[in-house]
Amino acid sequence: MEKKSSKTIKWINLQQEAIEFKPSRSLGNQYRIVPDLFFIGEKESYYMFYTPLLLRIYMIPKDFVISTQPIELRKEYFPQLIESMLMLPNDQALALIPRVNLNGTSNHIRLILSSRCNSNCSYCYAGAKSIGKSINLDHLETLINYLPENLHIDIELHGNGEPTIAMQELKKAYKLCKKRFKFVKFSTQTNGLFSKKTADWLIKNQISTSFSIDGPEFIHNKQRPAKNSKTNGFNKTMETLRYFQEHNLGTSVICVVTAYSNKYLNEIYQFFKSINIKTIKLNPVVDVGNARLFDDDIHNPPDISEFAQNFALIQSQAYLDKIMIDSDFMGSFHTRKPHPMHCQACMPQFVLDTDGKILACSEAASIETPDKNPFYWAEIKDNQVIVNEEKKNELMNSHMFNMDGCSNCFLKWICAGSCLHQNYSENHSLRQPIKSHCEAKRAYTMTYFSKLAEYLLNGLPPIASDSSLNSV
Numbered sequence: 001m002e003k004k005s006s007k008t009i010k011w012i013n014l015q016q017e018a019i020e021f022k023p024s025r026s027l028g029n030q031y032r033i034v035p036d037l038f039f040i041g042e043k044e045s046y047y048m049f050y051t052p053l054l055l056r057i058y059m060i061p062k063d064f065v066i067s068t069q070p071i072e073l074r075k076e077y078f079p080q081l082i083e084s085m086l087m088l089p090n091d092q093a094l095a096l097i098p099r100v101n102l103n104g105t106s107n108h109i110r111l112i113l114s115s116r117c118n119s120n121c122s123y124c125y126a127g128a129k130s131i132g133k134s135i136n137l138d139h140l141e142t143l144i145n146y147l148p149e150n151l152h153i154d155i156e157l158h159g160n161g162e163p164t165i166a167m168q169e170l171k172k173a174y175k176l177c178k179k180r181f182k183f184v185k186f187s188t189q190t191n192g193l194f195s196k197k198t199a200d201w202l203i204k205n206q207i208s209t210s211f212s213i214d215g216p217e218f219i220h221n222k223q224r225p226a227k228n229s230k231t232n233g234f235n236k237t238m239e240t241l242r243y244f245q246e247h248n249l250g251t252s253v254i255c256v257v258t259a260y261s262n263k264y265l266n267e268i269y270q271f272f273k274s275i276n277i278k279t280i281k282l283n284p285v286v287d288v289g290n291a292r293l294f295d296d297d298i299h300n301p302p303d304i305s306e307f308a309q310n311f312a313l314i315q316s317q318a319y320l321d322k323i324m325i326d327s328d329f330m331g332s333f334h335t336r337k338p339h340p341m342h343c344q345a346c347m348p349q350f351v352l353d354t355d356g357k358i359l360a361c362s363e364a365a366s367i368e369t370p371d372k373n374p375f376y377w378a379e380i381k382d383n384q385v386i387v388n389e390e391k392k393n394e395l396m397n398s399h400m401f402n403m404d405g406c407s408n409c410f411l412k413w414i415c416a417g418s419c420l421h422q423n424y425s426e427n428h429s430l431r432q433p434i435k436s437h438c439e440a441k442r443a444y445t446m447t448y449f450s451k452l453a454e455y456l457l458n459g460l461p462p463i464a465s466d467s468s469l470n471s472v
């Protein structure tokens with residue numbers, strides 16, 4: 001008889017829920033392996049498995065495993081597999097699988113307050129100019145009255161330009177939404193080129209404010225110069241950020257990565273760390289709007305596989321530094337819940353533009369005219385919300401279960417078919433992901449998980465309370 005392994009199963013909890021998860025112990029239950037257990041590699045004398053539905057990475061001693069593909073585990077170790085929750089009561093295991101809800105209403109509104117901007121970003125997806133329109137508040141009233149008042153609503157005060165340029169409209173929109181909904185949260189994404197008076201208003205009214213900064217001065221001012229050539233955009237944005245930080249705010253940024261700045265991703269990360277940023281969203285440029293008009297390093301997207309490898313290294317460091325890293329390229333393993341829809345565009349969300357058109361995704365505004373563009377799914381007309389049911393259905397059904405090639409992918413519950421807008425821009429289909437992006441996402445994940453496994457095996461203490469590395 002073979003000698004039993006003295007090794008134990010170890011695991012990494014990627015989120016707080018994973019720490020809190022408890023198996024039900026009801027008697028008479030049949031046990032089964034947790035659904036969607038994916039083999040992702042090996043490290044020393046362990047095989048690595050990813051369980052997206054339990055939000056964990058498992059390290060299983062090689063002796064426990066007969067085969068990794070398909071996964072077959074030795075019966076004599078079933079007690080350890082049950083103890084480590086890799087085997088669960090049948091009902092509990094099946095209940096982990098997320099379902100698609102096609103009857104829900106999105107609780108997400110993004111208001112395009114203005115198409116004007118005081119920045120001159122090389123890659124602007126909206127092609128924002130100094131002159132342009134502001135939101136029509138009658139349209140906004142029609143939209144919010146169309147939604148149930150008891151909805152817990154998230155409102156993004158946004159722009160296909162800079163939202164604070166339309167400060168009067170922004171304040172009125174805030175008041176209207178506050179009056180209409182009992183539970184409402186506001187956020188904004190801004191370049192920070194505004195006055196102290198505006199800053200005070202945003203702080204006083206608890207608008208969750210994230211700053212658009214592309215890194216240290218030499219990168220930021222190259223990619224996002226202020227329109228006014230006398231203004232040093234970087235200095236002004238930093239001045240505003242510091243003012244927010246004096247009020248214990250201003251710790252969240254979005255940084256757009258171009259072919260140029262991808263070379264400096266580590267410097268960018270170190271810069272954000274040095275200025276006390278706690279949440280960094282690193283978004284590769286998307287080839288629409290101004291980015292499509294020019295062909296050079298500050299307009300072009302980075303090579304996606306190079307970006308993915310840089311991103312994995314930064315993510316591994318950020319984990320130790322307790323800094324949250326996220327990206328439109330790939331949602332964070334430490335915040336994103338398993339879901340069959342990639343983003344709010346599938347719900348679809350309400351992006352209200354300055355013409356009263358409603359889109360599912362603001363970045364997709366300029367890819368085609370509204371009649372042909374699948375993201376324009378409703379509009380305000382004669383004080384009513386008119387829905388194009390065909391387009392709405394198409395968006396709602398663009399979830400992972402209907403995506404080309406996703407059902408066996410180990411990222412199916414986190415990537416869930418990828419960005420619809422990028423799928424459409426590249427392949428003219430919402431449901432056909434970009435193959436090179438899929439490969440880059442998988443490579444990124446393997447590198448990052450392998451690093452986390454290394455931390456675990458080296459016995460580093462549990463790190464980052466919100467991203468929760470825990471070993472058993």
Ligand code: SF4
Nearest residue numbers: 406409415417433438
């Ligand atoms: S990486 Fe590609 S195949 Fe995998 S879930 Fe995302 S889009 Fe689908």
Ligand code: SF4
Nearest residue numbers: 343345361419420421
């Ligand atoms: S479709 Fe892409 S760009 Fe649009 S909201 Fe979804 S993830 Fe964002």
